[in-house]
Amino acid sequence: MFTTRPTLQGTFGMVSSTHWLASQSAMAVLESGGNAYDAAVAGAFVLHVVEPHLNGPAGEVPILLAPAGGEVRVLCGQGVAPAGATVTHYRGLGLDLVPGTGPLAAAVPGAFDAWMLLLRDHGTRSLDDVLRYAIGYAEHGHAPVERVGETVETVRELFETEWTSSADVYLPGGKAPRPGELFANPALAATWKRLLAETAGAGGREARIEAAREVWRTGFIADALVRQAGRPTRDTSGERHTGTLTAADLATWSATYETPATYDWNGWTVCKPGPWSQGPVLLQQLALLPPELPRYGSADYVHLLVENCKLAMADREAWYGDAAHVPLGDLLSDAYNTARRALVGERAEHDLRPGSPGGRTPRLCAHARVAAAAQEGYDALGVGEPTVAKSPASPVPGEPEILADGTTRGDTCHLDVVDRWGNMVSATPSGGWLQSNPVVPELGFPLGTRLQMTWLEEGLPNSLTPGRRPRTTLTPSIALRDGRPVMAFGTPGGDQQDQWQLHFFLAVALRAPVRGGLDLQGAIDAPNWHNDSFPGSFYPRGMRPGSVTVESRTDPAVVGELRRRGHDVTVGGPWSEGRLCAVARDPETGVLSAAANPRGMQGYAVGR
DSSP states (O other): OOOSSSOOEEEEEEEESSSSSHHHHHHHHTTTTOOOOHHHHHHHHHHHHTTTTBTTTSEEEEEEETTTTTEEEEEEEEBBBTTTTOOHHHHHHOSOOOOSSSGGOOOOOOOOHHHHHHHHHHHSSHHHHHHHHHHHHHHOOOOOHHHHHHHHHHHHHHHTOOHHHHHHHGGGGGGOOOOTOOOOOOOHHHOOOOOOOTTSSSOSSSHHHHHHHHHHSSSSHHHHHHHHTTTEEOOTSSEEEEOOOOHHHHHHHOEEEOOOOOEEEEEEEEOOOOOTTSTHHHHHHHHOOOOOOTTTTTTHHHHHHHHHHHHHHHHHHHHHHSSSSSOOHHHHHHHHHHHTTOOOOSSSOSSOOOOGGOOOOOOOOOHHOOOOOOTTTTOOTOOOOOOOOOOTSSSSOOOOOOOOOOOOOOOOEEEEETTTTTEEEEEEBBBBBBTTTTTTTTTTEEOGGEEEEEEEETTTTBBBBBOOOOOOOOOOOEEEETTTTEEEEEOOOOHHHHHHHHHHHHHHHHHHHHHHTTHHHHHHHHHOEEEESSSOSSOOOOTTTTTEEEEEEEEHHHHHHHHHHOOOOEEETTTOOOOOOOEEEEETTOOOEEEEEESOOOEEEEEO
């Protein structure tokens, strides 16, 4: 079978990420004797430098890790809402939704602490070893991908008139970053060099990592983040607001380990972060599958998966969040899904239909109950996390133009690593984008905006609540067979992540292997699709009931049949759906494999 690239195979180590410099930096760590966790941390900090429009150190990251011979764990790098972030406070400012940009949308930053915890507990390399790649690219420059400069151009006016600290970094001399020209971030390099200098006398490897965590929480980095949160900043509401993040919020939060949510399907066990993420949506979609599936890629197949996704996403809206109790056991039970499966008919469903797990009554937010056919801000081709959160009152001049080939706004990042010992990690870093908040002038990176995913309505699982995590769309995956980790995978893409990942996983599981192993590249390259029949997670929370967006490589007969069944089909570019990365290990032979997404022209897998 023809693929855009080969599925790589080897025995030493494999990395797949959304940027080739991160992949190769992680591989360099493996080559120097580091393990998968050292490599992942090094690659993640490079992603902060080379994909600043998609992630940053003050963003967030869920990490799935599978130590060789150990249990799969979730490392939660999603920070919580600050103590002052209450519905009453935001409503008192005249807001109905949390803004899509600015300090009011900032949760406690989570990414940095999660990567430090991973390095401390599972890595072997020093802080200097893993940060030197990011420092080098930030200090001496790298040739940026096209999307960095394109994103900066969309916010040029805002940067030049309001967020001037961002203009200092991303518009030096009035010029946006350009491919083929070196672009540096000296302020970010200086931040990491100062961090290394201040922690140099801390003692051994682990003590120094702990010292770095303290600098982030209570030292010069914390001081700068709190100062920035207190600066009046113009956001998507059109007004200038200060944030709620305080020194106490930073000092008292840390990343945590958790047990993954899992579901067994056809000999596989799929592991996901819990319902504070949208991860269980993939598990629910598996649970909804009938014993016999329609032919792969047929109209029946696509219709079934789209309709199942609508049911799972409706449950996400009614039940998921960092609440005291989410009835996940009932949501994944055979009895519940047998009943839900019967709701899928021959026609496309346009209503949001959450279920009643365990007899509980579902509750949707008021925003979700108003299903507009074309809510303001909705873009059928605007897959992924927003490059620019936009409203009519916004100072932001607009989102990047949709190109003729279907290329649209950016989203986030992903990174998978497996090493020769069998350690495996899957992570989806995001948030803290250059377009989310002004650059903290002392640090070279901005705050995040993940609180925009919460609702300003009391009593919902995902209501804005101090000390609770906003329900994130970030959702890496690890799949096991017979209890042994076999595959790590994931994708950027916001609400699309667990749609694209399901399609990829089923393509791996249902189609013939290549070279004696899993056809990772073929599954990534296969035509993909998504639907938006539920409230989006990003401001302004648009939705389009009955929608399906497919790649133009999809069989026209399939498109025609979907339309006949009542789906509102948008045909995008031939390579416009999905940003998947994947690595795998055959536990019987020890053969490693990897593949990466050709869409976007920057994801790459490396290995040997």
